[in-house]
Structures are given as structure tokens and as C-alpha cells.
């Protein structure tokens with residue numbers, strides 16, 4: 001077992017770390033107030049090769065491995081958790097397209113994702129169907145060489161910022177459940193689309209909202225994979241994004257810990273540095289342990305993906321555990337800063353609100369545990 005990084009990995013991590021520290025961290029709060037991720041910033045990340053780096057070069061990436069994309073994700077999230085959604089959605093969506101559409105069409109859609117010029121949302125959840133996604137109702141009916149989409153998606157990240165969306169829709173019957181679902185590439189500027197934005201607890205720079213489809217027409221070639229394969233084939237990309245989500249949350253936790261170890265060394269009480277008091281330092285040692293363990297789990301899942309081995313169970317573990325570890329870690333770090341931690345002058349309260357979202361988004365802990373149980377029972 002070799003945990004060391006290659007020279008190439010060291011180099012791209014150094015680039016991502018410098019970018020996160022110098023260009024992302026200073027604007028973390030301001031981006032929340034503005035409610036958007038600045039596009040010039042996204043394009044800069046694209047120019048630096050920090051979006052979808054694992055994609056083959058013909059699809060706009062650098063042809064790196066999945067572990068390296070995890071390293072980039074962690075480094076970017078240390079500077080701004082919300083901006084790291086660009087890496088998350090970029091990798092997930094570009095991956096779905098590269099694996100499931102004609103290579104010529106994929107080569108037209110994915111380079112814009114990797115360059116940062118095309119922000120893509122993923123629209124699965126509906127007002128009446130979240131965890132039970134196989135029950136979705138938004139309809140796509142075939143008319144000649146087009147599909148016509150009607151219905152509502154809700155709780156969609158980047159709903160009002162995205163340039164395109166991968167939309168899951170019912171092409172079969174409700175009784176067919178997962179086998180009646182297909183996925184489509186839908187540019188967000190086609191007639192019949194409108195969006196709203198929710199008043200959320202956190203992740204304001206991303207924004208979450210509904211997307212309404214009123215007889216929206218897309219060319220038949222915008223079908224991703226075949227009809228009826230939206231769930232069974234296209235959604236396999238979620239195993240990848242779940243490991244990335246883990247690292248997105250843990251990047252925030254690791255940065256909070258770095259700041260907190262520093263703080264308790266310099267702040268004094270009762271004539272000594274706070275770090276001398278085990279009552280304060282031991283809880284930090286505990287969360288440091290959890291963060292490290294959860295990180296290894298995420299990188300193991302990415303390594304399994306890199307070598308082509310099953311990793312559904314590990315990805316589900318990353319997705320339920322890492323966001324919770326991150327939330328508890330940031331909470332502990334906030335408390336270690338005393339009254340200062342409760343102020344918006346420091347980033348802890350925003351980080352708490354932001355990471356909380358990913359205990360729900362992309363599937364709740366309960367659903368992840370159902371997946372782990374299913375996998376364990378199937379491989380017993």
C-alpha cells in the first residue's frame with residue numbers, strides 16, 4: 001500500500017491549494033452575500049485544469065486519475081466549500097455524458113464543462129419524490145425527432161445559474177419504476193423553462209430551486225444512453241460523486257481544524273496556551289481522527305474506481321459519514337474559538353450552514369445505509 005502522491009499530483013494540489021488560499025478563501029463570505037459563484041473565477045479554475053481533470057483530453061480534461069480529482073476537490077473546498085460544487089457537478093455531469101453519449105456529441109458538450117464556461121445542473125428530485133427517485137413523474141414524450149418535457153424538478157442546486165441540466169424524466173410507465181426513466185441534456189435557455197430560488201439555510205452562492213418544464217422541446221440526440229436506462233445506467237456516476245462529496249465536506253473540516261490548532265496555541269487562559277488544556281484539545285484530537293479516517297475512506301473509494309473495482313458500498317459510506325464528521329468538526333472548532341467563533345467575522349457559522357446541506361443533498365444518510373445493507377446482503 002502506497003499513500004504517497006506522484007509528482008504530478010503534488011503539482012496540481014499545489015496549484016489548487018494556492019488558488020483556494022489566494023483567490024477563493026478571501027471571498028467566501030462575499031459570495032454568500034452575492035448569491036452567485038463568479039463566472040470569471042470558474043473559468044480561471046478551468047484554465048488551471050481544476051475542473052473535470054480526470055476526463056480524457058478529447059473531452060476537455062487532463063486525463064488524470066480519480067484520486068487526483070479528489071485531491072483537487074479537497075484543496076478547493078478548503079478555500080470555499082460552495083465553489084467546490086463546480087468541481088462536483090463538473091465531474092459528475094461530464095462523467096455521465098462521456099460514458100453515455102455518442103463520443104462526437106460528448107466531445108461537443110464536455111469541454112465547456114471542464115473550461116468553466118458551461119455550468120451544468122443535475123435535475124432528479126421532484127416535489128413528490130426525493131429519496132424514492134424511481135417514482136419520478138416529469139414526462140418526456142417522443143414527437144418525431146424531438147422529446148417534449150413537461151413537469152417540475154425541485155431542490156436543484158445551481159437551478160438559476162446553470163447553462164444546461166441533465167434532466168431525469170419518465171419515458172415509460174410509472175409501473176416500470178426505474179426502468180421507465182431516461183436522462184436528457186437540456187440547455188437552460190430553450191423556450192418553456194423557468195426557475196425559482198429557495199430561501200435556504202446555507203450554500204447561498206450555489207442556490208437551490210425549482211425548474212419548471214412547460215412543453216420543453218429538445219432534439220432526440222439529447223437523450224443520454226438509451227430510453228429506460230436513465231436510472232440503471234446513467235446514475236452509476238453517483239458512486240463517483242459521493243466520494244467527491246465526502247472530500248468536499250472534509251476539506252472544510254480540515255481547514256477549520258488547521259485554523260483552530262493555530263488559535264489554541266496562541267490564545268492564553270489561566271496563564272497558559274489553550275492547547276495545554278486537555279479538556280479542549282482532546283475533542284479536537286478526536287475529530288482530527290475522524291476526519292483522517294473519513295478521508296482515507298474517500299480516497300479508497302476513488303482508488304477502487306480508478307482500478308475499475310466495485311465501490312458502491314464505499315461511496316455510500318463516504319456520503320453518509322463524511323458530511324456528518326465535517327459538521328461535528330466545524331462545530332467543535334467554532335466552540336474552541338469561544339465568543340469569537342460565534343461571530344460572522346470568522347467563517348465557522350457559514351461553514352456549519354453550508355456543510356449541513358450535504359447531509360441531505362445527493363441522498364440522505366438513511367438512503368446511503370440502505371445501499372450499504374443491500375450491497376452487504378448481495379455479496380455475503
Ligand SMILES: Cc1cc2nc3c(=O)[nH]c(=O)nc-3n(C[C@H](O)[C@H](O)[C@H](O)COP(=O)(O)OP(=O)(O)OC[C@H]3O[C@@H](n4cnc5c(N)ncnc54)[C@H](O)[C@@H]3O)c2cc1C
Pocket residue numbers: 121122123124125129130131132154155156157158203208357358360361362363364365366367
Ligand atoms: C443542499 C441540497 C442540494 C440538493 N441538490 C440537488 C440537486 O442538485 N439535484 C437534485 O435532483 N436534488 C437535489 N437535492 C435534493 C435531495 O437529493 C433530496 O432532498 C434527497 O434525496 C431527499 O429527498 P426528500 O427531500 O424528498 O426527502 P424524503 O424522500 O421525503 O425523505 C424525508 C426523510 O425520510 C427519510 N426516508 C425516506 N425514505 C426512507 C427509508 N426508506 N428508510 C428510512 N428513512 C427514509 C429520509 O432519509 C429523510 O430523512 C438537494 C438537496 C439539498 C438539501
